Amino acid sequence: MRIVVARRVSQGFFLLLFFWFCLVATVGGGFLQLRGWPINWLLSLDPLPALGTMLATRTLYAPLLWGLGVLALTLFVGRFFCGFICPLGTLNQMTGWLARLGRAPKDRAEDNRPSRAQVVKYALLAFFLGCAALGGLQTGLLDPLPLVFRSVNLALLPLADPGIGVVHDAPRHYEGVWWIGLMLLAILALNAVRPRFFCRFICPLGALFGLAARVAPWRIGKATDKSCGDCRLCESHCEGGCRPSGRLVISECLLCCNCLDRCPSGRIGFAGRASAAGETAVPDFSRRGAVALLAAGTAGVFSAPLWRVEDAAGLGRSPSLIRPPGSLDEERFLARCIRCGQCMRACPSNIIQPSVTTAGLIGLWTPVLNYRLGRSGCQPNCIACGQVCPTAAIRPLSLQEKLGQGEYAAAGPIRLGTAFVDRTRCLPWAMGRPCIVCQEVCPVSPKAIGVRTVFEPVFGGAVDIADAKGAVLALAAAPGTGRSFGSGDYYLRPAGFPDAAARRIVSLSGASLTLEKPLPDLGQGRRAAIVVRLQQPHVDPARCVGCGMCEHECPVSGLRAIRVTRENESRSGPGRMLA
Amino acid sequence: MTLPHKPAVTGGGSAPGAPDLRQGLDRRQFLRRLAGASILAVAAGGLGAVLYDPKGPAGVAGGKVLAGLGDFRAAAPPAGQPRLATVHGADRKAMFDLGVKALGGMEAFVSRGDVVLLKVNAAFASPAILGATTHPDLLTAAVEACRAAGASRVLVTDNPINSPESCFEVSGLSGAARSSGAAILLPRPALFSPLTLPGGRLITDWPVLAGAFAGVTKVIALAPVKDHQRAGASMSLKNFYGLLGGRRNIFHQDINGVIAELGQLMRPTLVVLDGVSAMMANGPTGGSLADLKATNTMIFSADPVAADTLGAGLLGRAPADLPYLALAQVAGVGTMDVASLAPVTLSLDKAAG
Numbered sequence: 001m002r003i004v005v006a007r008r009v010s011q012g013f014f015l016l017l018f019f020w021f022c023l024v025a026t027v028g029g030g031f032l033q034l035r036g037w038p039i040n041w042l043l044s045l046d047p048l049p050a051l052g053t054m055l056a057t058r059t060l061y062a063p064l065l066w067g068l069g070v071l072a073l074t075l076f077v078g079r080f081f082c083g084f085i086c087p088l089g090t091l092n093q094m095t096g097w098l099a100r101l102g103r104a105p106k107d108r109a110e111d112n113r114p115s116r117a118q119v120v121k122y123a124l125l126a127f128f129l130g131c132a133a134l135g136g137l138q139t140g141l142l143d144p145l146p147l148v149f150r151s152v153n154l155a156l157l158p159l160a161d162p163g164i165g166v167v168h169d170a171p172r173h174y175e176g177v178w179w180i181g182l183m184l185l186a187i188l189a190l191n192a193v194r195p196r197f198f199c200r201f202i203c204p205l206g207a208l209f210g211l212a213a214r215v216a217p218w219r220i221g222k223a224t225d226k227s228c229g230d231c232r233l234c235e236s237h238c239e240g241g242c243r244p245s246g247r248l249v250i251s252e253c254l255l256c257c258n259c260l261d262r263c264p265s266g267r268i269g270f271a272g273r274a275s276a277a278g279e280t281a282v283p284d285f286s287r288r289g290a291v292a293l294l295a296a297g298t299a300g301v302f303s304a305p306l307w308r309v310e311d312a313a314g315l316g317r318s319p320s321l322i323r324p325p326g327s328l329d330e331e332r333f334l335a336r337c338i339r340c341g342q343c344m345r346a347c348p349s350n351i352i353q354p355s356v357t358t359a360g361l362i363g364l365w366t367p368v369l370n371y372r373l374g375r376s377g378c379q380p381n382c383i384a385c386g387q388v389c390p391t392a393a394i395r396p397l398s399l400q401e402k403l404g405q406g407e408y409a410a411a412g413p414i415r416l417g418t419a420f421v422d423r424t425r426c427l428p429w430a431m432g433r434p435c436i437v438c439q440e441v442c443p444v445s446p447k448a449i450g451v452r453t454v455f456e457p458v459f460g461g462a463v464d465i466a467d468a469k470g471a472v473l474a475l476a477a478a479p480g481t482g483r484s485f486g487s488g489d490y491y492l493r494p495a496g497f498p499d500a501a502a503r504r505i506v507s508l509s510g511a512s513l514t515l516e517k518p519l520p521d522l523g524q525g526r527r528a529a530i531v532v533r534l535q536q537p538h539v540d541p542a543r544c545v546g547c548g549m550c551e552h553e554c555p556v557s558g559l560r561a562i563r564v565t566r567e568n569e570s571r572s573g574p575g576r577m578l579a
Numbered sequence: 580m581t582l583p584h585k586p587a588v589t590g591g592g593s594a595p596g597a598p599d600l601r602q603g604l605d606r607r608q609f610l611r612r613l614a615g616a617s618i619l620a621v622a623a624g625g626l627g628a629v630l631y632d633p634k635g636p637a638g639v640a641g642g643k644v645l646a647g648l649g650d651f652r653a654a655a656p657p658a659g660q661p662r663l664a665t666v667h668g669a670d671r672k673a674m675f676d677l678g679v680k681a682l683g684g685m686e687a688f689v690s691r692g693d694v695v696l697l698k699v700n701a702a703f704a705s706p707a708i709l710g711a712t713t714h715p716d717l718l719t720a721a722v723e724a725c726r727a728a729g730a731s732r733v734l735v736t737d738n739p740i741n742s743p744e745s746c747f748e749v750s751g752l753s754g755a756a757r758s759s760g761a762a763i764l765l766p767r768p769a770l771f772s773p774l775t776l777p778g779g780r781l782i783t784d785w786p787v788l789a790g791a792f793a794g795v796t797k798v799i800a801l802a803p804v805k806d807h808q809r810a811g812a813s814m815s816l817k818n819f820y821g822l823l824g825g826r827r828n829i830f831h832q833d834i835n836g837v838i839a840e841l842g843q844l845m846r847p848t849l850v851v852l853d854g855v856s857a858m859m860a861n862g863p864t865g866g867s868l869a870d871l872k873a874t875n876t877m878i879f880s881a882d883p884v885a886a887d888t889l890g891a892g893l894l895g896r897a898p899a900d901l902p903y904l905a906l907a908q909v910a911g912v913g914t915m916d917v918a919s920l921a922p923v924t925l926s927l928d929k930a931a932g
Binding site: 026027028029170171348349350374375376379380381433434435436437439440441442443444445446447484486487488489504506535549553554555557 | 704740742767768808809832863905
């Protein structure tokens with residue numbers, strides 16, 4: 001088999017595997033559901049999360065060891081990951097190929113001339129690693145695997161869901177996903193400017209592999225330096241822009257093997273020797289390249305601590321910054337999260353959202369809970385997000401730990417925040433209407449939301465009693481408030497006796513009112529007030545786990561009348577509210 | 580008139596004496612453009628005429644509005660035959676079979692070829708042992724009985740509060756449906772249509788799970804017995820809340836009114852109220868075994884009002900504590916006068932012995 005055929009087969013396989021892993025990232029046992037698929041394996045192969053979290057946390061989370069294996073192999077054979085595996089690279093290669101259908105080899109070769117701008121990606125890598133070294137992991141913004149997982153999980157698959165119901169029967173929603181989708185579109189569109197534009201100029205992972213490829217003993221190169229005419233066919237399909245016809249830019253060769261396949265005289269091969277036509281690499285460490293890299297790295301080292309100046313992990317945090325259950329404290333969380341969006345796709349409630357502003361600029365696209373979107377609050381019996389997190393920014397909790405049962409009974413349940421009743425918006429508190437949906441859906445047992453019963457006079461509910469026959473009263477005039485007073489929530493209380501027991505109204509038709517029991521000692525010509533029985537919700541902060549069921553279901557659907565904020569969350573000890 | 584033109588046109592560089600091709604080409608090209616422009620102009624005008632809207636948009640998007648989900652009641656049994664059965668025991672399958680037998684057997688409700696919809700309570704993603712949802716054993720018993728009576732298809736549906744997939748999966752209802760040969764209908768948006776209940780005050784132009792009833796000929800409701808602070812109790816009538824879509828929680832402002840209207844929305848073939856264990860407190864979510872009490876009772880009737888009237892006792896509540904029962908009775912949904920249904924009470928132990 002020709003090597004390029006093998007490469008295409010490999011690329012196709014990994015691209016399909018990637019789409020499959022995205023498709024099945026839904027909790028469940030069905031054919032198109034998670035079952036036991038290792039949906040993080042491709043992310044684990046990426047050494048940038050491994051390197052980034054190693055710098056940021058000084059530890060290496062076990063599944064990320066795969067990435068070091070890939071990096072180690074790159075040290076021997078060069079950027080095989082870019083050429084043979086990377087799903088974003090494959091998508092880039094395909095769109096670049098489509099954009100150049102029918103173009104002459106000479107024009108193609110022009111597009112593939114090495115460019116000085118290819119050094120930009122090394123500067124980006126240096127910047128990100130500088131950030132990571134001081135605890136602010138930002139690699140995920142441009143690292144191709146988190147990027148492509150995020151884009152497909154959050155922007156592409158939800159387009160296929162409504163109507164078609166490929167994976168979910170109900171549409172999935174993600175905040176600010178327009179930018180995520182647009183970023184993928186832009187990356188693909190840039191391939192019309194240069195083949196594999198993102199890979200050549202932007203990709204920090206490609207830069208890491210480029211550095212590793214410099215020492216690789218096996219590499220692409222010309223076997224002899226004899227002049228080989230001027231056909232440049234080898235460069236007509238060169239994906240990396242690495243000049244195989246002349247002095248090879250070894251760091252840029254991403255092992256597409258098109259040169260080797262297309263050379264009419266078979267001069268190019270993959271062997272354990274340097275190219276006979278000479279080699280170079282970017283950045284050139286002996287010259288300005290080193291300065292540029294150093295500057296970028298320093299910029300990263302300088303910028304990372306700036307978010308501590310904001311106190312974004314402490315008092316400067318937004319009260320709405322609620323992380324998924326099992327999330328580490330903010331500082332350690334940001335040292336690990338690669339913004340891959342796996343938790344957001346897996347969450348059956350669809351409440352894990354890519355933060356746009358909630359987590360600050362430092363936390364762009366990191367997961368935050370938004371109880372207004374989605375299908376319900378955080379379900380007590382679900383631990384999906386921690387199980388799919390590739391870097392343990394969200395720890396893989398057990399159900400027992402989440403619920404505070406068994407050996408975790410002493411620690412209590414994982415708290416995400418605390419619900420607060422907004423008495424200026426709550427129907428029973430502010431509007432004299434019965435409701436307590438929040439109490440109904442509170443999943444904690446005993447409930448964290450209790451009610452206190454009060455009777456309040458209703459507007460326009462003062463009535464004159466013309467005649468009373470037992471429990472049936474004739475009113476002087478029908479009360480005209482438009483409410484259904486026979487619904488079981490309304491009572492009649494003699495005016496001027498605030499302590500008198502109110503009697504439930506059984507029915508009211510016109511001016512004839514029937515009570516459950518006759519009013520005591522009530523002569524004709526007396527006044528009475530129609531009162532409504534209200535159950536007013538109260539939150540017990542010692543029981544509330546901040547799951548947001550109440551906020552999600554609150555019928556005051558705009559700004560909810562009960563809202564969860566991060567107070568009392570388990571993940572930050574100093575965030576405790578209760579003494 | 581044409582004379583002054585001639586020199587100007589022919590003077591454009593063509594050889595003298597040669598036929599003036601350019602003029603012919605120009606004219607043809609001009610005519611072609613004229614035709615093309617005319618076609619596009621007519622097409623634009625036609626499109627405008629087709630889509631012409633002289634009135635402007637209405638205040639609300641209109642469309643077909645349903646009036647009800649259907650009446651699925653079977654023919655009334657002969658006078659004197661029991662129309663309500665209470666079974667005591669702990670084995671849901673045996674209790675189901677015994678209760679249905681007391682009302683004339685499953686054949687009295689389901690005929691050969693029927694498509695049966697089972698309305699369960701799958702409101703929460705909570706395991707069966709916590710009693711917040713219809714018990715999977717009861718679902719299995721109902722599906723098997725329907726199939727034995729010749730039902731061609733058995734469907735299971737609910738519009739839960741938590742995410743539907745999770746609710747059906749965690750409650751064990753998906754598993755029970757799969758193993759007994761019923762299909763779960765998840766409440767996807769396409770299944771909802773607006774409905775206005777005739778004479779209704781609350782359910783007006785409101786989305787209901789109408790798509791689940793397509794082709795359905797019989798409906799059996801399977802509900803647990805649960806505490807409910809706002810409504811007093813959640814039993815078979817409150818279970819029909821799961822037929823509503825939208826932000827249905829607004830109806831909690833008149834919970835009794837809406838439950839009475841839900842009873843008019845759809846008339847079930849049979850209602851099974853499962854009080855083998857009752858959720859006495861912290862309902863309707865529960866979450867702890869301490870919330871449950873073994874009440875060892877299952878109630879069968881086509882009348883949800885009568886079933887709930889009896890069921891209230893399992894929670895230690897009086898029918899008068901649940902104002903929606905009287906409202907539903909007035910609306911003609913059923914009767915609180917259980918004795919009028921010639922009720923029978925059976926005990927599993929005695930039946931077995």
